Amino acid sequence: MTELLQPKLRLADGHTMPQLGFGVYKLADQATMNTAIAAANRSGYHLFDTAQAYGNEAILGTAFKELTIPRTELFIITKVAEVNQGYDNTLRSVERSLKLLQTDYLDLLLVHWPIHSQFFETWRAFERLKAEKIVRSIGVSNYHQTHLDYLATRANEQPVVNQIENHPYLSQEPLLAYDRKQQIVSQAWSPLGRGVVLQDPVLAKIASQHHRSVAQIILRWHIQRGLAIIPKSQNPQRISENAAIFDFKLDADEMTAIARLNRRQRTGADPEVVYEIEHQYH
Numbered sequence: 001m002t003e004l005l006q007p008k009l010r011l012a013d014g015h016t017m018p019q020l021g022f023g024v025y026k027l028a029d030q031a032t033m034n035t036a037i038a039a040a041n042r043s044g045y046h047l048f049d050t051a052q053a054y055g056n057e058a059i060l061g062t063a064f065k066e067l068t069i070p071r072t073e074l075f076i077i078t079k080v081a082e083v084n085q086g087y088d089n090t091l092r093s094v095e096r097s098l099k100l101l102q103t104d105y106l107d108l109l110l111v112h113w114p115i116h117s118q119f120f121e122t123w124r125a126f127e128r129l130k131a132e133k134i135v136r137s138i139g140v141s142n143y144h145q146t147h148l149d150y151l152a153t154r155a156n157e158q159p160v161v162n163q164i165e166n167h168p169y170l171s172q173e174p175l176l177a178y179d180r181k182q183q184i185v186s187q188a189w190s191p192l193g194r195g196v197v198l199q200d201p202v203l204a205k206i207a208s209q210h211h212r213s214v215a216q217i218i219l220r221w222h223i224q225r226g227l228a229i230i231p232k233s234q235n236p237q238r239i240s241e242n243a244a245i246f247d248f249k250l251d252a253d254e255m256t257a258i259a260r261l262n263r264r265q266r267t268g269a270d271p272e273v274v275y276e277i278e279h280q281y282h
Contacts, residue, residue, distance in 0.1 A: 006044055006246065009228055011160040012183040015137050017108065018075055019223060020243060021047030023189065023232035030059045032234050037063040039236035043243040049163075049189075049230045050101075051079035051112055052093060057100035065102060076103060079112035079141055079163075086118040090125035094134065109135040110163055114147045114271055120154050127157050137161065141189070142271040145178045161185045166227060167193035168203065168218060168258050169265040176225070187228035192218055194267040202261060206254050213241055220245045221258045 008016040022045040027033045033056065037048070050060050057078060064074065078101065084093035098104060109129065111122055126138040139161030140147070152158060162179050166172055166188035179186045197203065198214050207214045215231070219242060222229045231242045250258075 006046075007223075009185050009226075011137055011185060012158070013137055013160050015107075015160075017137070017161070017185065017228060018045075018047040019228050020219075020245075021045065021049050021075070021077070021187075021228065021230040022239070023049045023230040024056060024060055025051075025054055025189075025232055027054075027056055027059075027232075027234060030062060033059045033063045034066055035236065036234045036239065037067065039239040040243075041067050041069070043240040045239075045243060046073060047075040047077065047107075047228075047230070049077040051110075052081040052084060052097060053079070053112060057097055061100055061102035071103060075107040076101060077108040077110065078106060079110040080122065082113055082115050085111070085115050085122040087121040087125045089118075090122050091129070094125075094129060098134070105133065106135040108137045108139060108161060110139045110141040110161065111143075113142050113269075114140070114144075119150070123151060123155055127155070130157065139163065139184075142269075144271055145175060147271070148178070148182065148184070158182065159184055161187050161228070163187040163189055163230075165190050165266060166222070167191055167267075168197050168200065168221070168261040169193055169263045170267075171259060171262040173259075173262075176227070180226070185228055186226075187230065188222055189230060190267055191222050191227075191229045191231050193265075196265070196267060197261070200261060202257055206250070206257065210248055210250075212248065215242060216245050217250070218258075220248065220250055221255065224250060224255060 007019045009019050010016050022040040050057055078097050080090050129135045130138050137160050139159040141163040143162050162184050176186050203214045207217045233239050
């Protein structure tokens, strides 16, 4: 896969972000991380997504050093955990994340989940970190339209990315449309639905017609919808396969057939429930 085949998305703050990235959720030991990151690098990935809550920022930072490539060739994302939200806590936690990742800046920092009690204080810290160039871009994760509208009432700068669960069984088209209107890039976590969609007969038929894997069909569907994606795997062959999605296209009928699979079926928590439960205790 060549550089020319890897699209980048322009963010509202002027920076660009690779549309395809690599997620490291559940990569928990150094050997596994090193193997996965090396395979991802060989396959052309430049964006790597982690989070404080994953507990693997340190081993990811070490894996980056093993690559011996310039920092400028990496696009690093991490997310501030719920327990670390709030103005001072956010600033301290990001300082720690930088040390663990062995870098002096982040390309993108996200609020992992919307937390009612620290909602605006956390974002105020994000705006300071961006102003100080410790992070280049700031965004959110797992925000519904209600959260984004609420944030806009007091934010000086709007998020440029909203990382959300998105796959054929949870397409979230209204939220995607809202994000586009607000110039927010939607980035899909769990783009393969944690495997729950891989046995779907509609997807299997389309995959057979293209002589591709079902995973490649799903990832191509995301790409053609304009989403950024962060598939994860620790298998070098699958890591390479997930990146080989830029030399074919799905036609309009196939895109529609996949869109019709939507069941509003989540594999993770509902952000609205997380926000409201936390709200009850404050």
